[in-house]
Every structure is written in C-alpha cells, then in structure tokens.
Amino acid sequence: MDIKSIISEFRFEGELISVKEFGSGHINSTYIADFGEKRYVIQKINTNVFKNPDALMDNVFSVTRYLKNIIIENGGEPERETLKFIRTTDGREYLKTSDGECYRAYIFVENSICYDSADTPEMFKKSGAAFGQFQKLLASFPADTLAETIPHFHDTPWRFANEFEPAVLKNICSRAESCEEEISFVREREKKLYRITDALLSGEVPLRVTHNDTKLNNILFDKNTGESLAVIDLDTVMPGSALYDFGDSIRFGASTAAEDEKDLGKVEMSLEYFKAYAEGYLGEAGASLTETEKGLLAYSAWLITLECGMRFLTDYLMGDVYFKTDYPEHNLVRAKNQFKLVSDMEKKMSEMEEIIKNC
Ligand code: ADP
Ligand code: GN1
Ligand code: MG
Secondary structure (H helix, E strand, O other): OOHHHHHOOEOOOOOOOEEEEEOOOOOOEEEEEEOOOOEEEEEEEOOOOOOOHHHHHHHHHHHHHHHHHHHHHOOOOHHHHOOOEEOEOOOOOOEEOOOOOEEEEEEOOOOEEOOOOOOOHHHHHHHHHHHHHHHHHHHHOOHHHOOOOOOOOOOHHHHHHHHHHHHHHHOOOOOHHHHHHHHHHHHOOHHHOOHHHHHHHHOOOOOEEEOOOOOHHHEEEEOOOOOEEEEOOHHHOEEEOHHHHHHHHHHHHOEOOOOOOOOHHHOOEOHHHHHHHHHHHHHHHHHHOOHHHHHOHHHHHHHHHHHHHHHHHHHHHHOOOOOOOOOOOHHHHHHHHHHHHHHHHHHHHHHHHHHHHHO
16 A cells, blocks of 8 residues: 555544655654644554564553653643554554555654754763653553563574574575674674673563663654653563663764764764763663663673674675665675774773763
C-alpha cells in the first residue's frame, strides 16, 4: 500500500496537504503528514527487526500511559511531553495491512526539534538530564510486564559469539577479506566484553527498565525555550542495564563527528561533552544508581561503542540486511568510525573515570 492509502486508514483531523519522509533512523521509516491545522507522524515498523509488533506496541503503550499519568500529576503537558497515539478508523491501536506491514501514528509535537549533534556542551547536558529523568521516572515501572522485543539486544558477548563470529566464518558476501583489520580489532577485545553482563548475572548490577537507544536524536527539544521536552523512539524500551543507556548517549553525542564520518581524523570522544552528559545524567539519576553501576559508567561508553561497531561490521559481512544503508560500504564506514572512537576512549579512559568520580 502507498503512504497516502495508509494515511487514509487513521483518524486524522482535516484534509491531507502533503506527506514526506523524515528523520535519520536506521530501522523504521518515518513520515510527516501535514493536515494544515495539525501534523502527524506515521511510522512503518520494520518487522524484519521487530518480529513481534503486537508485543512491541504493548510495551510502547504501557510505558507511554505510565509516563502520561506522572506528567499529569506533575502539572505538565502530556501531549507535548510524551507520545500521543492516533487510532485507526476501525478503532485499532495500530494498522496491520493485509500483506503484514505495520504502521502506527501519533501527533507531531509542534515547535519541537531533534538534533543529530549537540551544538554546545550545555545542550548535551540537557539531554543527559532528560535520559536521567526518564530512568528515574521508570524506576518503579513493573519491568516483568514488558516483553523483550529483541532478545539479547544489548548482550555484547552473545552478539560476539552468535552473530559476529558466525558472520565472519560464513563470509557469505566474500567481504571478510576487505576488513581483516576490523575483524581483528573486535577479536582482540573479546575478553573485555563481559563486565556488564556478568554483573547483571551475579546481581551486582540491577536489571532496570531502560530505553536502549539513547541517541541524542531520540529527544525532542522545545524550539522556543531550548529545553528538552520528551524522550521518544520507545521501541526498544525493555528490561536492561542503565549502563548501556548511559554509554550509548556518549557513543553518539560525545563523538566529534557523525556516526558515518569517513575522515577518521575527525572522530574523537570529546571529554568536555562526556563531562557535560555525565553531570546532566547523574544530576537526575545519580541517587538511584548503585556504586557498582557508577564504577562502570565510563567502561559502558567504551563497551557499547565497540558493540555498535561490531553490529555494523556484522551487517556488512551479512550483506546489509539489518541497518538501512545509502551506499555499499556504508556499514563498513560506520564500523571503522566506531572503532576509531573506541581507540580514542581507550586513550582517555582514566580521564573519563576521573570525571565520573568528580561528578
Ligand atoms: P527512528 O526509529 O527512525 O529513529 P523516531 O521515533 O526517532 O524514529 O523518529 C524519527 C524522527 O522523527 C525523530 O528524530 C524526530 O525528529 C521526528 N519525530 C518523531 N516523533 C515526533 C513527534 N511526535 N513530534 C515531532 N517530531 C517527531
Ligand atoms: C538503530 O533506529 P535507530 O536509528 O534509532 C539501532 C540501534 C543502534 C543505532 C545506531 C532497533 O537505531 O540499536 O544503536 O541504529 N536500533 C535497532 O545508530 O537496532
Ligand atoms: Mg530515533
């Protein structure tokens, strides 16, 4: 079905003026539909990645409902501070077409903006506070009611053993020869991948309700005030470790270059941005984190950057079947970029740890 036919299946108010594709996500497809008075966001859920869209939507709705109640209690504006979904014309929470495609829709928050990079450390600090607050708000959410929409999502050792190594060994696209250096980069670090998952298993680190995709562009900012408004992109909200959430924000937002910058000379981890984020995040969530968690924050940034690079490299080896790509080498470029960031973090690890101690 084309996007206009999809739109006609939802209870939108007014006449459709235009619709265009939007955003820079690697998994789902996002469209903005302009109805004059109001705009709406329509998203096609990638069912190759999210195999159980019913469970995914249950997770998203229950978290959104929970947040909405807290926002109302605090005198906030639920329609701007969390996602407001629109039902289909036949009253369903989302649309499943006859050929199995899944779409959902919500109100476009006007005067809001998302950023792919932070212009200033102050702005990045605000994103840290927003994700810290998100963590804090969900602290009492019953984690066992959430489905694990992507099993082993941030289980780095599992991904190494069950996805990366098989992809290298199968080498189905004959691409392994062109990335031997990157493959070795991951293998040389294999022994260092276990600290968070081991600590989760032993109970040293608690399982919490986490976002799992804490990129800067998953925060809506108010265009007028510059303050953060809402945490969005809730598809991967699941039980997990808060450490991966902290680390993923650093991976994406404290890098001095885009995730797919080819000129590796431009790719570094900014200690200034690292400090700003840590201050914002710990200012909100610090009191609820354990000492063990705090001790692993700097390491978590290193670990998830390596994990993300390994996932890009795995997808490159598998023939680009998971992440959207714009050109044939895109996933390899992303992997090299992430590994450059990992190397830079290795040089700066003691300073990163010192910053956390001083926060
Ligand atoms: P993806 O999974 O593709 O990253 P997101 O849910 O993050 O999807 O949406 C992609 C982009 O669309 C966001 O970065 C943001 O710019 C915009 N967006 C999403 N939801 C809204 C909303 N409710 N109001 C305004 N903009 C939105
Ligand atoms: C994907 O959909 P998007 O772009 O927000 C991916 C994340 C990665 C990220 C890398 C479900 O997120 O895990 O960290 O790309 N999401 C999924 O940019 O795999
Ligand atoms: Mg997103």
